[in-house]
Amino acid sequence: MTAQRQQTIKQVLWVISLAIVSVPFVFPFLWMVTSGFKSASEIFGQPSLVPDVWHWRNFVEVFEYQPFARQYFNSLYIAVLVTVLTLIVSSLAGYALARLRFAGAGLLMVGLVSALMVPEEVTIIPNFFLVGWMGLSDTHVPLVLLPVFGPQGVVATFLMRQFFLALPKELEEAGRMDGLTTLGIWWKIALPMSRPALAAVAIITFLHSWNLFLEPLVFISSLEMFTLPLALSNFTDPYGAPLWHLQLAATSLAVLPILGVYLIAQRQIVESFAMSGVKG
Numbered sequence: 001m002t003a004q005r006q007q008t009i010k011q012v013l014w015v016i017s018l019a020i021v022s023v024p025f026v027f028p029f030l031w032m033v034t035s036g037f038k039s040a041s042e043i044f045g046q047p048s049l050v051p052d053v054w055h056w057r058n059f060v061e062v063f064e065y066q067p068f069a070r071q072y073f074n075s076l077y078i079a080v081l082v083t084v085l086t087l088i089v090s091s092l093a094g095y096a097l098a099r100l101r102f103a104g105a106g107l108l109m110v111g112l113v114s115a116l117m118v119p120e121e122v123t124i125i126p127n128f129f130l131v132g133w134m135g136l137s138d139t140h141v142p143l144v145l146l147p148v149f150g151p152q153g154v155v156a157t158f159l160m161r162q163f164f165l166a167l168p169k170e171l172e173e174a175g176r177m178d179g180l181t182t183l184g185i186w187w188k189i190a191l192p193m194s195r196p197a198l199a200a201v202a203i204i205t206f207l208h209s210w211n212l213f214l215e216p217l218v219f220i221s222s223l224e225m226f227t228l229p230l231a232l233s234n235f236t237d238p239y240g241a242p243l244w245h246l247q248l249a250a251t252s253l254a255v256l257p258i259l260g261v262y263l264i265a266q267r268q269i270v271e272s273f274a275m276s277g278v279k280g
Contacts, residue, residue, distance in 0.1 A: 074226065
């Protein structure tokens with residue numbers, strides 16, 4: 001048996017092994033998608049991936065039962081806005097903590113990291129009164145600002161700081177010799193080289209904002225202002241029992257942006273986590 005043939009057999013066996021291992025993880029997802037086409041009674045019947053009768057209208061009723069299109073758009077634009085603002089703020093703050101020398105820089109970083117130890121449930125009540133005092137209740141403003149400047153923003157800042165620490169200082173010194181200011185070095189040298197870290201921050205932030213439930217539950221009361229997590233929990237009958245066929249159909253639609261973002265940025269995420277721990 002030639003070496004090339006042995007290598008081919010190993011690759012085939014490796015792919016088969018991975019396919020078998022992935023079954024427990026993939027089956028629930030496929031069952032969720034196909035169950036979105038089932039009737040409510042069939043969902044609780046014998047588990048199967050293929051519906052006996054395909055109820056395509058379930059995906060139409062999702063939009064008729066409540067303003068699901070508006071709620072979908074709410075989550076999408078909030079997640080995109082939070083991601084963009086987090087990238088700007090965390091990259092600026094991370095670069096400052098990594099490269100600028102000022103009194104109390106280390107203490108400031110310790111304080112930021114310590115904030116991660118405080119559960120969000122502890123700060124939700126003060127934030128509720130603060131949002132009410134500012135007249136921002138039942139708006140999307142707190143859903144945008146709190147993640148950017150809250151614990152999720154701290155995680156993004158820490159990740160960006162670790163990545164900037166690993167960048168060669170010689171490149172920045174060369175830029176300074178060319179007349180670049182600190183802000184110019186950040187924009188023209190540091191940011192282009194930190195694309196893996198930016199991709200990691202982007203997808204982590206997007207997923208966090210997309211799946212946010214507690215804050216919208218506290219700050220939002222109007223049905224039209226709901227985000228997707230609230231909308232999914234609102235598919236119930238008049239007695240409060242879940243309408244499972246509609247929930248599963250709506251959930252199948254809700255995971256599409258997440259899959260898209262992950263498929264686009266998965267390679268950059270792996271690279272960023274590998275490179276962010278080089279220096280610290």
